[in-house]
Amino acid sequence: MAARTSTRPKAFRSPTEIPLRALGAVQDPTDLRAGRIPLTAATPAVPGGFTPKAFVGEVVPFGVVAFREGHDLIGVQLRLTSPGGEESLHRLRPLLDGTDRWSAEIALDVQGTWSFRFEAFSDDFATWAHATEVKVAAGVDVPVMAALGADLLTRAAAEKDRPAAQRRLLTALAAELRAGDADRTLELSTDTDLARIFSERPLTTLRSASEIRPLLVERTAAGVGAWYEFFPRSEGAKRLKDGSIKSGTFRTAAKRLPAVAGMGFDIVYLVPIHPIGTTNRKGRNNTLTAEPGDPGSPYAIGAAEGGHDAIHPELGTPADFRAFVRAAQREGLEVALDLALQASPDHPWVAEHPEWFTTLPDGTIAFAENPPKKYQDIYPLNFDNDPAGIYAEMLRIVQHWVRQGVKIFRVDNPHTKPLQFWEWLIATVNAADPDVIFLAEAFTRPAVMRALAAVGFQQSYSYFTWRNTKAELEEFLETIAHETSDYMRPNLFVNTHDILTEYLQFGGRAAYRVRACIGATAAPVYGVYAGYELFENVARPGSEENIDNEKYEFKLRDWDAAEQSGDSLAPLLRRLNGIRREHPALRQLRNLSVHWSDDDAILVYSKHLDAAFTGTGEPDTIIVVANVDPHSVRETTVHLDTTVWGITPGEPFEVEDLLTGAVWTWTDHNYVRLDAFAEPVHILKVRGRA
């Protein structure tokens, strides 16, 4: 409903100009929330009133509930204003499912803050045409309907903004209707050319409008991308003769970039690159005492060499880092940095700003803790002690790295900092540079995850790693594509340096294949932590993280040897990223449909993009059929709602498996056989009617 806010368009404040004040107790006509034609439940929208989000190139479904009393027909349109102030009008179509919901899909192509409002009107020509068609057929009211039609066309012909030729045509047709011939009246009420004239420029009354709402369109990388995480210190690290390991550097890590780009990734994400504290440094496998040579956790940020704006001396110099960023750019890769707002006891903040931490009655600074558990290498910031000082410093740090060429930040544990801090930081950073992207690493309760997305995070880690059964995945995919997609963009990391799920630990190589295929196709952003290609699946006993976690030690890996011996997932990742580049349907979040299969472990979903949005003039449709039980060979029937991609149920069409090249003729019911030990997933391109 049009709300009583200053965003209600002035022209629609009181469309019927009823002198309500004179009539009774309602003080102000704008106290009425319902418009003459009510418009309610407008989307995109975010719970809590935050600004909905989209990305450049995203096809966004705009929707609103609109209805009027009685039987007359209405029209609904969307008035979109681009960041540059250009207005465009888009007609919505009724869903006709009893919900009174109207919808239109629109691709947004300019970065910035758009605004939109919905407008409804009595569609006088459509009402007349419908009533005339059924009445003339029933022999009822023919002269009256002809005369009403003549009046309507005469009214339309008087509209000065119609082309002169059209106005002449309408005048002539009005004269014909005035003659009152039943056949000609019926003919005109069903005339498609006349209908098109009024579909393009409807004859309207009772115009009503919803309030004006904003929509933030961010750059494409906010919503689309394949991420690859690695520890730069491991890339090029070498075991010396004395058994110790020499750290990799930005220079050696840069040598890995062509391989990452060659696998088709878009973004390389580096864990923190700052000096690491020595006080209470953690040893291998998170032990409390580090041995000589243990590099420490990169999350214990800060040492004599500096804090969050410094670079670990073993990785190189600021110039080396900038060279690394440039090398990545040359490979078509963008660098993402970790933003972990906490300090080792050796961080310069501790001496310079002890007020930013919590000092205990015994004079010591409080460690991070989850009582009685304690993290002895980390001091958390206390944002309530000197918020202005801390806010300013955090802004300074982000802006420092932006100046070094970094525009993407993976934010460590944002749910341990005040929500309003993030709302402020992201708004402030983006006001100066709207290209900066923040990914929230918050594996926490749903309300908190969603609130972080709502206040501004461009991307969010999600529960994806823990959604492994068919039932879990179906619910998860429906939620991310349709329930939270106006504000939350899940980044489907298949693993992280902290997460090695039981599914991967015990699912063998099939599990790695299945999860990569789903992560890469179900959402437009997904990620892989280095080592996934090597099927690194041994966990610290009883935990869900890798044994010998890279957080506490160097990892020496031979990528090429693994690929040469066939023990690498790199070829599959390369193919998946290639498929993502070739298929625009996979670069959308909201276009997913779950389909049915008769088997409890065969997951089926499709991603479809209409021809209007692909740029090729052809629609793009991908069907993914995955056996999510990595220990089985399964045969079943899948049942597809082919109307999603415009094929009548029963009609045959061709599909091509983009992983194997196999081609089949399918209909809406199809036999599949998926062997976890060979090919656990079909990624099928619909090639059109067979």
Place this chain on the structure above:
Amino acid sequence: MAARTSTRPKAFRSPTEIPLRALGAVQDPTDLRAGRIPLTAATPAVPGGFTPKAFVGEVVPFGVVAFREGHDLIGVQLRLTSPGGEESLHRLRPLLDGTDRWSAEIALDVQGTWSFRFEAFSDDFATWAHATEVKVAAGVDVPVMAALGADLLTRAAAEKDRPAAQRRLLTALAAELRAGDADRTLELSTDTDLARIFSERPLTTLRSASEIRPLLVERTAAGVGAWYEFFPRSEGAKRLKDGSIKSGTFRTAAKRLPAVAGMGFDIVYLVPIHPIGTTNRKGRNNTLTAEPGDPGSPYAIGAAEGGHDAIHPELGTPADFRAFVRAAQREGLEVALDLALQASPDHPWVAEHPEWFTTLPDGTIAFAENPPKKYQDIYPLNFDNDPAGIYAEMLRIVQHWVRQGVKIFRVDNPHTKPLQFWEWLIATVNAADPDVIFLAEAFTRPAVMRALAAVGFQQSYSYFTWRNTKAELEEFLETIAHETSDYMRPNLFVNTHDILTEYLQFGGRAAYRVRACIGATAAPVYGVYAGYELFENVARPGSEENIDNEKYEFKLRDWDAAEQSGDSLAPLLRRLNGIRREHPALRQLRNLSVHWSDDDAILVYSKHLDAAFTGTGEPDTIIVVANVDPHSVRETTVHLDTTVWGITPGEPFEVEDLLTGAVWTWTDHNYVRLDAFAEPVHILKVRGRA
């Protein structure tokens, strides 16, 4: 989240006093929507921003999602302001189900507009007590926790609004903690008296508040009541010797009132009582030509004798009507009138205000229609021709009847008039007299029904008559009790003069029993149209309405004879209304829980009211078990979530069938046998632990 509206409490605008403007691009600190402790998804709330509703005596669940970063504990409270301006504070309890939702149930006891807001705070004592308990148990940080506790208690002791004795106690305990003894520290961290002191008056920081929202509390009859509909012209109508029928009058109809009151009804609703047009008057069974003596449809309002403010001469005089209203009041009954805003061709409006209708090009006034169908005895108003004139006249009519002692209106087909007209009319009428109640008869699409309720209708007809299977009823009951109950109050009419469902047509007497039992117990408002007691179940062939519909003729019924011969449902209705009076749990809408049974036709639900709200000091719990297949005898097991009424699963308790007096010992799993032909429904009172 706290929104940037003028309703945000000033004290909480920028709780941390961060000079954000100086720090960066965010222009105004109040631009932040997230509070220091975010408060979001507050309920009660209505989609579209309309004002939520409750009724005097209703127990309303207030809820909000609140959380903070990290592990420290928070408290959440509700600050309620009564229409008289009295403030009260209510602590919420966390649901602890992973949703971060907090809730409190509160009975609202004063009619008028309340306001409420939620407040959250860091609960510093609870945080300390929890951390201390686990740390001392683990032998960690004992001196520090003791010192922190001493600081906390000292801070509390300094709060001037604490009682002096409490402040002395806290000072003494602080001194004890200062000594640092581990055992004493653990003892105090788990001391229930100390916990109670801080539960009643918590030690708070980071106070945050949601915006202030209104809640409209209407009189009890808006939400509770048993309705009985009849045609006054049928009550006391007599067949004369010439075979014609002499109309009943308000005087003869008044003789029926003691019987209606005797059955326990609260409200008598009369179909329109105005003069009926003669032009195109409908004959029996909606035929186009009336025979002499046919009384016509009371919905064809208006004749030479007057319009909506007049009384049909055959019913009596205005004085007779007022006497009827007084007679009803003496019986404890309130009279509801029909408000059908349309005119017969003979209505005075037609001559006086032809501009209120739609004039066709041939000079005639348009009939009501659903093309090509036409309603030749009715002209619809065209609200867009002279809205100010029509609005004023409709207000005048309502106010006329209010002056005659009528405060309840059943509104015919409100969905055929503009939604914003209803929003204006109800607000305007209620501003002068908040006791006036409007019931929306809109059997239309869900969005429209809900919008009518949202803009102000106090009650709504619902889809109840068409929800007959167990699955349909389960979904329906969950929806009305939990999804729409902040604004929509369904009136569960079991039949109307327009609706005789197939379930009743073909379900025999069992169907009538089952529907009455469910209608009377599932929601606090329900209704019966006269004749239901007599099992009138013959429909016009192919339709869902009674044959020889009372809209077009007089009905002569012998209520007493039917009851004497055992062919009346009146005894059951009398018992059901008695049960409703005895059991406050049945006079609430939101307290319904659906339970499980193993049979597809055995519906199970309970209504529970905590002892705090019953007025007796005892909780009130009713379990309804209904066999909704009226053609069967069924045996099955019902499975109850007894925790709803505070009984541990497995614990036995006694139930008494309020229809038969049978008493059984039940647990959470119970055998039932329901014979449609004898006793198709159990209405069980939980008598407490066996």
